[in-house]
Amino acid sequence: MIRESDWGHVLEVVAAWLLAFLWAAPLLYATWAAFHPMDFVSRFDLLAPLTLDNFRSAWNVAPFARYFLNTFMLVCMTLTGQIILCTLAAYAFARFDFPGKETAFILVLIQIMIMPDVLIVQNYLTTSKLGLVDTILGIGLPYMGSAFGIFLLRQAFKQVPKELEDAARVEGAGWFSILLKVYVPLARPTYLAYGLVSVSYHWNNFLWPVVITNSTTTRPLTVGLSIFGAPESGVNFSVISAGTLLAVSPLLIAFLLFQRQFVQSFMRSGIK
Amino acid sequence: MMRLDFKTTRWVYAWLLLLPASVLMVAFTHYPIVGGIFSSFFSTPRQGRPSRFVGLDNYAYMANDPVFWQVLKNNFIYAFGTIPVSVCLALLMAVWVNGKLPGRAVVRTAYFTPTILPMIAVANIWLFFYTPQIGILDNLCGLLGIPSHSWLGDPRTALGCMMVLAVWKDAGFFMIFYLAALQGIPPELEEAAFIEGAGRWYFFRRVTLPLLMPTTLFVLVNSTINSFKLVDHIFILTKGGPDNASSLLLYYIYEVAFGFWDTAYASTLTVVLLFILGALAVTQFRYIEKRVHYQ
Numbered sequence: 001m002i003r004e005s006d007w008g009h010v011l012e013v014v015a016a017w018l019l020a021f022l023w024a025a026p027l028l029y030a031t032w033a034a035f036h037p038m039d040f041v042s043r044f045d046l047l048a049p050l051t052l053d054n055f056r057s058a059w060n061v062a063p064f065a066r067y068f069l070n071t072f073m074l075v076c077m078t079l080t081g082q083i084i085l086c087t088l089a090a091y092a093f094a095r096f097d098f099p100g101k102e103t104a105f106i107l108v109l110i111q112i113m114i115m116p117d118v119l120i121v122q123n124y125l126t127t128s129k130l131g132l133v134d135t136i137l138g139i140g141l142p143y144m145g146s147a148f149g150i151f152l153l154r155q156a157f158k159q160v161p162k163e164l165e166d167a168a169r170v171e172g173a174g175w176f177s178i179l180l181k182v183y184v185p186l187a188r189p190t191y192l193a194y195g196l197v198s199v200s201y202h203w204n205n206f207l208w209p210v211v212i213t214n215s216t217t218t219r220p221l222t223v224g225l226s227i228f229g230a231p232e233s234g235v236n237f238s239v240i241s242a243g244t245l246l247a248v249s250p251l252l253i254a255f256l257l258f259q260r261q262f263v264q265s266f267m268r269s270g271i272k
Numbered sequence: 273m274m275r276l277d278f279k280t281t282r283w284v285y286a287w288l289l290l291l292p293a294s295v296l297m298v299a300f301t302h303y304p305i306v307g308g309i310f311s312s313f314f315s316t317p318r319q320g321r322p323s324r325f326v327g328l329d330n331y332a333y334m335a336n337d338p339v340f341w342q343v344l345k346n347n348f349i350y351a352f353g354t355i356p357v358s359v360c361l362a363l364l365m366a367v368w369v370n371g372k373l374p375g376r377a378v379v380r381t382a383y384f385t386p387t388i389l390p391m392i393a394v395a396n397i398w399l400f401f402y403t404p405q406i407g408i409l410d411n412l413c414g415l416l417g418i419p420s421h422s423w424l425g426d427p428r429t430a431l432g433c434m435m436v437l438a439v440w441k442d443a444g445f446f447m448i449f450y451l452a453a454l455q456g457i458p459p460e461l462e463e464a465a466f467i468e469g470a471g472r473w474y475f476f477r478r479v480t481l482p483l484l485m486p487t488t489l490f491v492l493v494n495s496t497i498n499s500f501k502l503v504d505h506i507f508i509l510t511k512g513g514p515d516n517a518s519s520l521l522l523y524y525i526y527e528v529a530f531g532f533w534d535t536a537y538a539s540t541l542t543v544v545l546l547f548i549l550g551a552l553a554v555t556q557f558r559y560i561e562k563r564v565h566y567q
Contacts, residue, residue: 016368018359020382023444030407041400042411089293096286104290105485111301113553117501118522118545121529121538122304122311145296148409175285182302203391204502207522211530222392226507229396237400244393255388259381261389266445267452 004142010146034241041237042115058228061235064246067224070136074209075202078140082198086149091179093150094157111147120211134218139209143202150271152194156187165218167176182265192264200262204253222248290560305546308539316536320499324535330540340518340541343524346431350520351499354438361443363484366450367476383444391441395508399424399435402509427517430510434518437505441496446491453479453487493556499546521545 001241033041034055058064080095092098093105116123123142124133132138148204160183168178184191206222213219225247229240285464291403312330317323334340369380375435402423410420422502423429457480465475503523506512512519519527522545 013373016379026380026397042406078378083294088289090291092286096282098283098286111297114546114549116300117303121535121542122307123300126299142300145293184466200388206392215326222390226392229508240396248393251388254400263448267448
């Protein structure tokens, strides 16, 4: 005898799985298309021959190796800049009293709501005055003074017990070595969270890079992918799928391996 | 005297620590906000004609620009069409993933994965779904006897196609905030309620939902910001067409600035976008303030 509530539960499980299938479908489908010849793109035959030709063509049609290198350099450069600058600024906000602190912090908060992404017009003009149009530094620079990073690190630093700092000071440590030896190690989870969010953000970012780059030597993967996937490029869907999978695979694999860290980082980044 | 010196040194240190980050922040956030507002009162410098003060001319032009009103309308339809759906789905996903569900980890991964994929990449895949005749959508419709349709080429369906993509992309992201909030609700509450004879739905409506209110507000504000900030998929799917039917405000700004090189008008449009984002910011700050008072 099955009770009514059990049926409700079964129904819920089915619905949850159905939704999960719908959510996974585009990626599964792209994987199907990438590993099969174009003829099987909308014919799901389990005996269809598997092939790696699409990946080979994608790799040959577009300079993916260069795009990968560009994205890799962009992500590393941006994150390094962000971590250094935000650590210093967050330390000032967390542990120093100085005139204008409140105002400065409000100015920082403004950037959390209005990110450089929407200010493409003026930022293009500024970057061009700096002579950084079509450089990887030009893509990363506007994001390096990251309000979000300052905010997260400030929270983390504030939770460090003051006694630890005092103890270090008694031993004769200066403020810089206190920062490096006491604060930074204790804020490691925050650095990890911020790092993961920043890397995924800049790996995926598109609008500003498309505005500021115009050559193969600077274009990140997303911009390369948009040229490659454009209907004018005349590449078929199997090859586009293969290229798309190539471009997302490093981040996707990292996500599948370190899922817990990713989810927690995104969670942490949202809880302000 | 000694004490004052120590204090002054601390001030100098603090400002030195702030300096590198503030220079970049001012250069790429505050200066462009102010500079954008400023240049909205000037004409675009063209060859042989330097920029000159034009007062409110750019704003008058904007008020008479049908494309501006169209993209603004599109953006609001896009926001109000996608946000309620993705927020409800996010809540549903969180409740499911938080409960006793066989294969919970797999389901959670499936929900969350779209979040970490670049919009450009998923738009490439979705573009093919929407392709007439050979695309999946037309194939499915064919099975149901619905005739082939140019989903992205029809002004009536183009924006809708993008909204479906946006819901798919965002719901899993918002799910994790609900998940975090749900895990923060003490299980004793539920036990107590069931002993009192409350049903599951009653408990959800009367206890869970009110407790999730702060999360809902946070998600609402952030999803609204997202809908004005993220336009990557337009580049792949429709380029704003047909006839601006699927264009959004930021995409129009991009077109005006980097297609027509009318930077003054693009700045004027940016001021509108900043105004919208500013209003959302005020909403969020007021809510944060409230939370500080109540806790």
